[in-house]
Amino acid sequence: WISDAGAVVDMIVQSQGVAGNASLSFTVPADEAMIVYEALVRRINAELPGVTAEIDRNIAKLSIVGEGMRAHSGIAAKMFAVLGREGINVDMVSTSEIKVSVAIHQKYSELAVRCLHEHFVENRESD
Structure with a gap:
């Protein structure tokens, strides 16, 4: 459905919600968000009555990258420890061999x- 809007999903998380309802969260480029949202709402309304979509x-999205x-x-x-010390909640995580990305509140x-720059760049010797 998302590909119908021509968007590329970057991060995706599926979780089990209250009363067994599934929740699917994902990120797309900001300039594609409304196009994707409108396409999803059209498909959901047509095929999945009672299901809702929200946009935030x-x-x-922040990433640390390195070979x-x-x-x-x-x-x-x-x-996660650096972000946690600052009280920053991580909403989504995506990893690869050379990258860790997190979604947080803007x-x-x-x-x-x-904080991440201080920890990973300025204070390398502490690791």
């Missing part, structure tokens, strides 16, 4: 970038 434009991540375990745990994006 207050999401920021060195292949050889160092625990990078994601360190990232209002924490500058703080998160600053």
